[in-house]
Amino acid sequence: MSDYFEIDFLEVGESKSGDAITIRYKIGEHTTIHVVDGGFQETGDSIVEHINKYYGNPSYIDRVVVTHPDGDHVGGLKTVLEKFSIGELWMLRPWNYAGELIYRFDRYTSVENLKKRLKEIYPNIATLEEIANKKQINIYEPFQGAVIGEFKVLAPTKSRYLDLIVESEKTPESSEEKNVLSSLAFGEITKKAMKKVINFIRAKWGEENFSDEPTSAENEMSVIQFSLLCNHKILLTGDAGRLALTEALNYAPRIGLTLPGIDKFQVPHHGSRRNLSSDILDAWLGQKLSSKPPNGTEKFSAIISVAKKDEEHPRKAVVRALIHRGAKVIDTKKGTLCAYFNSPDRGWDTAVPLEYPEDQEE
Numbered sequence: 001m002s003d004y005f006e007i008d009f010l011e012v013g014e015s016k017s018g019d020a021i022t023i024r025y026k027i028g029e030h031t032t033i034h035v036v037d038g039g040f041q042e043t044g045d046s047i048v049e050h051i052n053k054y055y056g057n058p059s060y061i062d063r064v065v066v067t068h069p070d071g072d073h074v075g076g077l078k079t080v081l082e083k084f085s086i087g088e089l090w091m092l093r094p095w096n097y098a099g100e101l102i103y104r105f106d107r108y109t110s111v112e113n114l115k116k117r118l119k120e121i122y123p124n125i126a127t128l129e130e131i132a133n134k135k136q137i138n139i140y141e142p143f144q145g146a147v148i149g150e151f152k153v154l155a156p157t158k159s160r161y162l163d164l165i166v167e168s169e170k171t172p173e174s175s176e177e178k179n180v181l182s183s184l185a186f187g188e189i190t191k192k193a194m195k196k197v198i199n200f201i202r203a204k205w206g207e208e209n210f211s212d213e214p215t216s217a218e219n220e221m222s223v224i225q226f227s228l229l230c231n232h233k234i235l236l237t238g239d240a241g242r243l244a245l246t247e248a249l250n251y252a253p254r255i256g257l258t259l260p261g262i263d264k265f266q267v268p269h270h271g272s273r274r275n276l277s278s279d280i281l282d283a284w285l286g287q288k289l290s291s292k293p294p295n296g297t298e299k300f301s302a303i304i305s306v307a308k309k310d311e312e313h314p315r316k317a318v319v320r321a322l323i324h325r326g327a328k329v330i331d332t333k334k335g336t337l338c339a340y341f342n343s344p345d346r347g348w349d350t351a352v353p354l355e356y357p358e359d360q361e362e
Contacts, residue, residue: 003027004342005229007264010050011336012039013307017270018072020047020305021236024055024343025150025229032149035064035080036225036236037073044079050336051084054346059085063149065142066091066125067238068221074124081131089132090142091125092156092221094118094165104166121170142223144251151225152255154248155240161221168217199362200316206288208321209360211273215241219269224248226255230341232263235284239269245280260286264339267304267322271314271331273361281321288324292356299326301339306331316357329354 005025012018020039025032033055038047051058061084067073081089094101095115108114119126132139140146143161146153156164165171203209214220222238224245237245245268252259262284268275282288285300293299302322306313314331322329330337330351337351 002342003230004340004344005232005234006054006338006340006343007234008050008054009266009303009305009332009337009339010039010043010046011308011332012043012076012305013072013310015307015309016040016072017305017307017310017313018043018075019067019238019270020073020076021266022047022051022055027150027229032062033058033060034149034151035061035077037065037067037238038076038078038080040072041075041078043076044083047076047080048083060087061085062087064089065148065151065223065225066128067223067236068092068218069122069125070218070239071124073238074128078127078131081128081135081137086132086135086137088148089128089137089139090146090148090223091128091139092141092143092161092223093125093129093139094122095126097162097165101162101165105172107172117172118165142225144247148225150229151227151236153223154226154251154255155224155244156221157247160243160247164217164221170218200359201362202358203320203360205291206324207360208278208324209273209317209362210277210321213274214243215239215269215272215274219275220244222268226252226257232341233257233261234264234339235262236266237268238266239275241268241275242277242280245276245284249280249283260284261300263300265300265302265322265327267302267314267318267329270306270310271304271318273315273317276318276321278321281325285322285325285327289326292323293326295353298328298353300328302327302329303337303339304329304331306333308333314354315361317360319354320357320360323356 018039021036023034095118219239222240
């Protein structure tokens, strides 16, 4: 068979969204399996089953990439690491940089104590590290410029990543632990309140309304990967926010990536309004069109990982903005999606794109 790729965005979660992506591609005589994130802990078995069913029941996975430490991206990878032989694990571990960070944490004078605390704060990736060490899986740093098979890392840089560790509400620099817990509790209350007060307004074609609020530091840590597979430009974003996407955008010319223009675009953070802006979408995907392209003539595909009963995602403003630039927007609410070229036929139905929302969040 000629060169091909298949990128599967797995169905994750029932009411709360997560991300799990499995990839198989063939270049020349070599076929590679590349896994990006693993959803929640209970997602792990589904990933294993999917890989066995559609990727030829392999015993070996070439590469596993952890985009950032949130539980809706990391949990299921524990099962993946336990069930398969893994060639490479690409994952950032904050405690590895404790020696460089300690002067920025007033409460700590011992590097070892800071390492211990960071492992407590990020238990999901600490667990993966333990499994990798036990199974002698090599762990690599996915900083900007790293090459992961046919994928290149566009963000984060190490310097920005270290800043984000310090800025995170989870780390000891920002507040005492009890204040963090209070903040989280307040955040949940605010979130519930927001669900009740969100208003929608009728909007004309081309009008866009993104949130002014930033996304979390952990989301901004997301590893952004780019690949040119079978002449298709593919961008995987994790939960990247505007800072990460801008950093990746600025790096793109250094790897010869001409923009705008992406063929397969993973929409960050389940289609949140806090991760994108009109300017960023212009730079990555192109300017707004004068009208919606007819079905079947879209310029690119935009894929959103979102749980079946997630009432908050994707945001209408995000779906509108993507369609403004000629996207075929599809999400995982109806099940796993496969973006592919020249790959083995599975007999799957064609995904139905999302309709253009005539209104958006106020």
